[in-house]
Structure formats: structure tokens, C-alpha cells
Amino acid sequence: MLSVEAQKMGFRVIILDPSATCPASSVCHDQIVGGLSDLNSLLKLADLVDVITFEIEHIDCDSLLQLQQQTGKTIYPNPNTLSLIKDKFSQKTFLKQHNLPTGDFREIKNKEDLKTAIEDFGLPLMVKARFGGYDGKGNFVINQTNDIDQAFEELDSENLYAEKWIPFQKELSVIVVKSQDGDIKTYPVVDTYQQNSICSTTVAPAQISLELQDKARKIAFDVLDKIEAVGVFAIEMFLTKDNQILINEIAPRVHNSGHWTMEGCVTSQFNNHIRAVTGLPLGSTQMLVPVVGMVNILGANYNFLSDDLPKVLAMEKVFVHNYGKIEARPNRKMGHINILANSYSELDQKIQDLK
Amino acid sequence: MLSVEAQKMGFRVIILDPSATCPASSVCHDQIVGGLSDLNSLLKLADLVDVITFEIEHIDCDSLLQLQQQTGKTIYPNPNTLSLIKDKFSQKTFLKQHNLPTGDFREIKNKEDLKTAIEDFGLPLMVKARFGGYDGKGNFVINQTNDIDQAFEELDSENLYAEKWIPFQKELSVIVVKSQDGDIKTYPVVDTYQQNSICSTTVAPAQISLELQDKARKIAFDVLDKIEAVGVFAIEMFLTKDNQILINEIAPRVHNSGHWTMEGCVTSQFNNHIRAVTGLPLGSTQMLVPVVGMVNILGANYNFLSDDLPKVLAMEKVFVHNYGKIEARPNRKMGHINILANSYSELDQKIQDLK
Numbered sequence: 001m002l003s004v005e006a007q008k009m010g011f012r013v014i015i016l017d018p019s020a021t022c023p024a025s026s027v028c029h030d031q032i033v034g035g036l037s038d039l040n041s042l043l044k045l046a047d048l049v050d051v052i053t054f055e056i057e058h059i060d061c062d063s064l065l066q067l068q069q070q071t072g073k074t075i076y077p078n079p080n081t082l083s084l085i086k087d088k089f090s091q092k093t094f095l096k097q098h099n100l101p102t103g104d105f106r107e108i109k110n111k112e113d114l115k116t117a118i119e120d121f122g123l124p125l126m127v128k129a130r131f132g133g134y135d136g137k138g139n140f141v142i143n144q145t146n147d148i149d150q151a152f153e154e155l156d157s158e159n160l161y162a163e164k165w166i167p168f169q170k171e172l173s174v175i176v177v178k179s180q181d182g183d184i185k186t187y188p189v190v191d192t193y194q195q196n197s198i199c200s201t202t203v204a205p206a207q208i209s210l211e212l213q214d215k216a217r218k219i220a221f222d223v224l225d226k227i228e229a230v231g232v233f234a235i236e237m238f239l240t241k242d243n244q245i246l247i248n249e250i251a252p253r254v255h256n257s258g259h260w261t262m263e264g265c266v267t268s269q270f271n272n273h274i275r276a277v278t279g280l281p282l283g284s285t286q287m288l289v290p291v292v293g294m295v296n297i298l299g300a301n302y303n304f305l306s307d308d309l310p311k312v313l314a315m316e317k318v319f320v321h322n323y324g325k326i327e328a329r330p331n332r333k334m335g336h337i338n339i340l341a342n343s344y345s346e347l348d349q350k351i352q353d354l355k
Numbered sequence: 356m357l358s359v360e361a362q363k364m365g366f367r368v369i370i371l372d373p374s375a376t377c378p379a380s381s382v383c384h385d386q387i388v389g390g391l392s393d394l395n396s397l398l399k400l401a402d403l404v405d406v407i408t409f410e411i412e413h414i415d416c417d418s419l420l421q422l423q424q425q426t427g428k429t430i431y432p433n434p435n436t437l438s439l440i441k442d443k444f445s446q447k448t449f450l451k452q453h454n455l456p457t458g459d460f461r462e463i464k465n466k467e468d469l470k471t472a473i474e475d476f477g478l479p480l481m482v483k484a485r486f487g488g489y490d491g492k493g494n495f496v497i498n499q500t501n502d503i504d505q506a507f508e509e510l511d512s513e514n515l516y517a518e519k520w521i522p523f524q525k526e527l528s529v530i531v532v533k534s535q536d537g538d539i540k541t542y543p544v545v546d547t548y549q550q551n552s553i554c555s556t557t558v559a560p561a562q563i564s565l566e567l568q569d570k571a572r573k574i575a576f577d578v579l580d581k582i583e584a585v586g587v588f589a590i591e592m593f594l595t596k597d598n599q600i601l602i603n604e605i606a607p608r609v610h611n612s613g614h615w616t617m618e619g620c621v622t623s624q625f626n627n628h629i630r631a632v633t634g635l636p637l638g639s640t641q642m643l644v645p646v647v648g649m650v651n652i653l654g655a656n657y658n659f660l661s662d663d664l665p666k667v668l669a670m671e672k673v674f675v676h677n678y679g680k681i682e683a684r685p686n687r688k689m690g691h692i693n694i695l696a697n698s699y700s701e702l703d704q705k706i707q708d709l710k
Contacts (some may be wrong), residue, residue: 004359009664010677010690025383026362067403110491133698266672281669288643309364317621322365335365340621 001262001321002055002254003027005271016045023323029279037063048165048232053077053231053277055253057086064108066262076230076251076277080218084227089130089161095247098226101219102162103238104282114148114162119349121164127151130159135331136197154259166236172206172258177232177272180279183223185272186217187265187285192236192257198331200254202294204264204287207344208239216245223250232273234258256296256333261285263338264292289317293339293347295354297322299332312337315350356617356676357410357609358382360626366633371400375427378678392418401426408432408586408632410608412441413487429587431605431632439582440607444485444516450602453581456574457602459519469503469517476519482506485514490686491552521601523593527561528612529575532587532627535634539579540627541572542620542640547591547612553686556706557649559619559642562699563594571600578605586590587628589613589631610689611651616640618674618693621646644672648694650709652677654687667692670705 003013003024015024025031030048034041037060046052046067052075064079085091095102104121108114119127121143129138133228140151151160171194175187189206192199220235227233227250230351234250234255258269267275267283275282313320317340325334337354341347358368360381370379370386379664383405388591389396390417401407407430415417419434440446450457459476463469474479475705478500484493491616495506506515526549530542544561560568575590582588582605589610591603613624622630622638630637653676667673692709 004382008674008676009668009681010675010679012679013381026368027359027382029381274610275668283668284671302368313364313630313638316639319363320365321363323363324365324367 001268001270002053002273003261005268006274006278008271009274009278009280011274014045014048016041021326023325026324036060038125039063040064042067043071046073049073051076051277053273054082055229057082057252058134058153061086070268077233078228078230081228082252085250088128088134088249089159090134091250092161092163094227095223099220099225100226100247101245103166106162108160108162111148111152114142114160115145117162118142118145118148121162124165126159126163126165128153128163129155130161131156135199136194139197165191166238166248167240167241168246170206170208170239171248172208172216172237172239172245173202173255174216174235174237175232175255175258175261175269175274176217176220176224176235177269177282177285177287178224179230179276179282180230181281184221185282185285186220187258187261187269188287189213190257190260191215196331198296198298198333200296200298202260203344203347204260204292212239212243212245219245219247220288223247231276232258235246256336259321259336260292260338261292262321264288264342289342291341291344291347293341293351293353295337295339296333296336297337299328299330299334315353317341318350318354356623356625357408357628360623361629361633363626363693364629364633364635366629369400369403372397376681378680381679391415394418394421398426405427406431406626406632408577409437412437412607413489416441423670432588433583433585436583437607440605442485443483443488443604444514447516447518447603447706450578453577453600455578455581455671456600458521461517463515463517466503466507469497469515470500471504472517473497473500476517479520481518481520482483482510482515483518484511486511486515489678491549521593521603522596524596525539525561525563525594526603527571527592527594527600528610529571529590529592530587530610530613530616530624531572531575531579531590531622532631532637532640532642533579533583533584534631534637535585536636538637539576540637540640541575542613542616542624543642544568544571545612545615551686553651553653553688555651557612557615558616558699558702559647567594567600574600574602578602586631587613587624588699611691612692614676615647615693617676617696619643644695644697646696646702648696648698648706650692650694650706651688652690652692654683654685654689667709670708672696673705673709 006013012029015028020033029105034045061079061083068075092105106117125142127140171192173190173192178184188204190202190204218332232254234251238246254269254273261268266286292308319338339350361368368382370383375388375674387399405553415440416434423430447460461472480497482495526547529544533539543559545557546561548556587609589606593601595634609624621641674693677690694705
């Protein structure tokens with residue numbers, strides 16, 4: 001989706017990916033088949049391009065830093081920022097240092113630390129791996145003191161931290177983009193709904209008061225204002241039961257909670273990311289219709305092309321984005337469907353029909 | 356643009372084109388480098404795909420027919436329809452036979468025929484090559500009887516016909532699509548503006564009465580109703596000085612006068628063409644905003660990427676589509692810009708700013 005937008009503006013796109021049949025392989029000028037953290041592959045890529053960006057955070061930051069130093073090529077977002085965000089504990093520390101709202105947390109070096117954390121923060125308590133988690137992986141919920149051993153077995157016991165449990169009423173996300181000139185634009189807040197810790201649906205704008213919407217967008221703006229960043233970021237948030245907005249996590253890339261912007265906004269997150277990393281002015285993040293939904297197509301239900309496509313395409317203002325992934329696995333994100341609507345009730349009906 | 360839409364729906368796309376660096380080469384799963392009328396290349400293509408379509412009419416119809424017979428593979432639109440349309444004289448004859456409105460015309464086999472045509476139709480008189488014309492090429496205007504020799508020298512003298520001069524106030528176009536089930540949908544009428552016989556700008560909806568808009572869409576509907584067709588067609592029309600609508604030409608493919616539909620309509624002409632040729636239901640042709648313009652980027656002004664892109668992208672609701680053609684030639688269509696607006700005056704201002 002990034003590559004198609006880049007090409008629309010006239011850029012040539014070279015993809016680095018370990019799989020020769022990855023989704024981007026059929027929408028690029030050339031591909032280097034190689035690991036994202038493999039310095040030789042990165043050097044090959046750097047040799048062919050003027051600007052480097054990424055859309056996954058599981059890349060070795062040291063490789064990127066070395067690449068930047070060795071070649072002088074620009075990487076957006078900055079590898080140091082990636083490094084800061086990849087370590088969830090340092091991310092949280094950064095937020096706290098800059099007075100950005102987030103829940104209480106604490107480094108956990110051993111089982112003793114965890115016991116003390118339980119005493120101070122209470123139960124349940126969320127324990128997280130500092131590195132590499134996604135879609136709920138790398139998280140462990142301590143419900144009773146007896147769970148401590150299991151948490152240390154299941155997670156990377158050397159790199160843990162604990163988060164005080166946040167009783168939330170909603171999960172929100174704000175996509176935000178910063179240009180090379182420092183211009184920052186936020187998209188409308190979305191409600192994100194998860195099943196088994198995987199995003200299943202988003203609804204824009206979030207069904208919260210305008211005041212809370214403004215507050216969430218202001219928080220996302222402030223994060224990008226404080227962090228060294230060029231490009232699109234997603235700021236995932238909790239709306240707590242007492243109507244506080246707390247930052248859950250920052251994603252340093254275009255994000256599933258921003259896929260609705262493709263047909264939903266004047267400028268999609270993908271188009272704005274390309275504008276940002278190539279030094280172009282940002283486009284409007286305004287919505288084109290009152291309400292926009294997004295539903296993920298997950299692997300388990302995936303005979304989509306043959307059976308369901310005609311039914312889906314017969315619906316009004318429904319847009320299919322199939323990523324062309326060859327292998328379908330349970331819960332793998334195979335594509336998504338965007339839905340334009342005039343009201344939340346129209347959207348709800350369409351989402352029900354789709355499901 | 357077709358390929359990107361096909362991929363969104365989950366299709367694999369193989370392109371046949373003589374140039375390895377053609378625009379589609381960077382948005383397809385695979386490419387066969389070969390001539391569009393070369394039977395061997397066509398057979399290679401047929402071997403790899405289930406459905407074949409084309410987006411240029413300058414293909415040898417006999418090759419396509421042979422391909423269809425030899426492989427049993429479906430080609431949309433039908434090669435016989437392509438053949439009918441490619442010969443502008445048989446196209447006109449078809450329109451007349453089906454009582455579809457078009458100007459008077461006559462086959463011209465020799466200079467005597469042309470003299471008689473001048474006597475019957477008057478001057479000026481339009482002489483056209485039956486085959487292969489585009490962007491004004493293959494047309495010759497006879498202003499005086501003395502011009503006859505020159506017309507026969509400049510055009511393919513074996514295959515000519517004459518069209519009675521049509522004093523028109525406007526040129527219109529309607530994009531229309533027919534599905535495999537015979538469902539037909541027309542897009543809103545556009546005004547098309549040409550410079551040196553090349554389309555420079557389109558405006559949707561055309562600035563004519565609603566009654567005339569309905570009439571033009573009805574004519575386009577009727578053409579697809581009468582012709583054996585699956586896919587998108589463009590029906591170019593004249594609005595005469597006495598408010599008659601006459602069909603000028605049929606294009607059996609997605610068309611420059613439909614490029615505005617990409618951001619302008621719920622379903623673009625490209626998306627609907629792919630739906631049609633793959634047997635899927637057609638999507639809504641409704642506009643998303645009140646007024647949509649399209650401006651072509653022509654070769655002569657083409658240092659677009661470096662100089663003008665930031666200025667263009669700083670404008671609101673302006674969408675750049677650069678085709679990634681490597682060689683810029685005067686008047687070559689290198690890309691287009693779509694413009695969304697709330698009023699014709701807003702659109703006019705934006706078009707002026709763009710130019």
C-alpha cells in the first residue's frame with residue numbers, strides 16, 4: 001500500500017523482504033530478497049535508493065544505525081527512535097519523562113521485583129516482554145502470586161517490565177504523521193476492537209465525546225512533537241473507566257488502525273507516510289464521509305476470493321484490500337475491508353452483513 | 356491502474372507489453388515482454404491466466420480471435436467487438452443500424468467519392484482513416500475542394516470515410532460498463548476539453564442541463580445494450596449547437612475521460628472493469644463529491660517530479676497519478692491529476708492554479 005502510493009507520485013520503489021513472493025513483490029520496481037536486519041542486504045538496498053523507510057518494527061536497530069553511518073543514506077523514521085520505541089520499557093520511560101499520559105510501570109529484573117510490583121500495583125498485573133511483542137504475544141497477565149513462575153517461563157525473563165492494570169472502557173488509536181519540516185497532522189480518533197488480542201474492527205470517528213476526541217488527538221500530536229520522528233506513527237490509547245486517556249503503545253509505522261484512511265480520508269496514512277519521508281508537504285487528514293469502518297480479513301476464514309468476494313462487492317461503498325499473501329494461517333491478516341457510511345447505525349449493519 | 360485494482364481484489368496479474376519498463380511492469384506479478392499482436396506472446400500469456408483483457412485498441416483482432424479459438428480462454432471485450440469498433444466506418448454503420456444518434460457519414464473509395472460527398476455534405480468536411488487514428492491523428496479537414504489530393508496523400512487512401520461536419524458547442528464523454536450478467540452502469544457525463552486534439556481536462560458532471568445529462572447517459576447505456584460487450588467502454592459525444600447529442604466515437608476500454616473516477620466515484624472505471632471481466636458484480640458509479648476535475652500531465656512540461664510536485668501536493672484534495680513512464684515526449688500522457696471540489700468555481704480556481 002505504501003509502494004502503490006509512492007509510485008502514484010512518480011517514485012521508483014525497491015523492496016527488501018525475505019520472501020520473493022511477499023505482498024509488495026507485485027507492486028514494486030525491484031526487490032532484494034533478504035533479511036531485514038541483514039547488513040549486506042541493507043547495503044544493497046541503500047546502494048539503489050535515496051530514501052529508506054520501513055513498515056515493521058522488528059528490525060535490528062544496530063544494523064540500521066550501521067547502514068546509516070556507512071552509507072550516509074537517510075532512514076525514516078530515525079533508527080534511534082525505532083530503538084527507543086522497540087524497547088517498551090524505554091518507550092514508557094520516555095513518555096513519563098515528557099509528561100505524556102501513560103499508566104504506572106516498573107522494570108522487572110527478577111521474581112522479587114515482580115512480587116514487590118504486585119504489592120504496589122495490585123492484581124491483576126500485566127507483565128510484558130520489553131522486546132518483540134505484537135498482537136498480544138509477549139504479554140502475560142498475573143492474576144495471582146502463583147502465576148509468577150509461569151510468567152518467567154513464558155516470557156523473555158531477562159527483559160521484563162510490569163504495567164499497573166488499567167481498567168479501560170475503550171481502546172482508541174490515533175494515526176499521526178510528521179513531515180521533514182516538522183509539520184504534524186493527526187487523523188480522527190478510531191475505536192479499535194480486538195478479538196484474541198488481534199485487531200478485528202476499527203470505527204472512525206471513535207464514539208466518544210468531541211472533547212475526548214480532541215484530547216486524544218492532542219496527545220498523539222504531543223508524542224510526535226516530543227519524539228524525533230519523520231513519517232506515520234500510531235498512538236494506541238486506553239480510555240479508562242474514569243474517562244482518562246492513557247497511552248498504551250506507540251507504533252513507529254503505518255498501522256492497521258489507520259487502514260481505514262485509504263478510502264476514508266482525503267490523504268491515506270500510506271500517502272502521507274511517503275510524502276513525509278520524501279520531504280513533500282503533508283496532505284489533509286480530513287474524512288470524506290461521516291463514518292468509516294475497517295474489518296480485518298483473518299487467515300482462518302480465508303477462502304475469501306472464491307466464495308465471498310461477489311457477495312462483498314455487491315454491497316455499497318465497501319472496498320476490498322486483499323494483500324495477496326500466498327499462505328493463509330489462522331489469525332494471519334490476509335486483507336481488510338473498508339466501509340463508508342453516513343451513520344454509525346448504517347456502518348453497524350454493514351459490518352454485521354460482512355461478518 | 357487496472358492492475359492495482361485487480362490486485363486489491365486478490366487477483367494475480369500478468370502483463371503483456373513490448374517494453375520491459377512499461378508503467379504496468381512495476382505493478383504486476385509477472386510480465387511477458389512481447390508485441391500485443393504477436394501470437395506466440397499471446398499464447399504464453401493465455402497459458403498463465405484465466406481471463407484476458409486489454410486497454411489499448413491497436414491490437415490485431417485476427418491474432419486475438421486465433422488466440423481465443425486455439426486456447427478457449429476468455430477475452431473481454433470480445434475480439435469481434437474490438438474489430439467492429441476499430442474500423443471507424445463499420446462502427447458508424449453499426450450505430451446507424453441500431454438507431455443510435457451519430458452524424459452523417461459515407462465510405463470514400465476514391466477522389467470521385469470525396470467530391471460527391473463534398474457536394475452532398477458541404478464544407479468543411481471531415482475525412483478520416485478507418486483504422487488506427489487517435490488524438491486527432493488519422494483525421495483530415497477538407498476546407499476547399501483543392502484539399503482533396505492532400506487528404507489522400509496524408510491518410511491511408513485505401514481506407515477512408517467522410518463525416519459530415521458537426522458544428523458542436525461541447526464535447527462530452529460517458530464511461531459505461533457492462534458485466535458478464537448484462538448489468539450496465541453509466542458514470543456521470545463529463546465535459547472533455549482538448550488542446551491540439553489531445554484531451555487536456557475533464558469536468559464532471561458536465562455543465563449541461565440535467566435533461567441533457569440523462570440523455571447522454573441513456574445513449575451510452577443503449578450503445579452497451581446493443582453491442583456485444585463486457586467491460587468498460589467510453590462513448591465520446593458531441594453536443595451540437597442545436598442541443599442534439601451525437602456519438603463521435605466508441606473506445607472499447609478504460610479511457611482518459613474516465614480517469615477522474617479514481618478518487619471521484621465510489622467505484623473507479625478501473626475497479627469496475629476488473630469486476631466486469633472477472634464476473635463480479637459491478638460497483639456504484641456514484642460521485643463522492645459535487646464536482647471532480649482531471650488535468651492531464653503532458654510530456655513537454657515534464658520535470659514534474661522535481662519542481663512542481665511539492666506545490667501540487669500542497670493543494671487541497673488534489674491527487675497525483677504519475678504513470679512512471681521513463682521517456683517524456685511532447686504531448687505524451689505522463690500522468691494526470693484529479694481534483695475534488697464542492698463547486699465549479701472552486702474547481703476552476705484549482706485548475707488555474709495547477710496550470
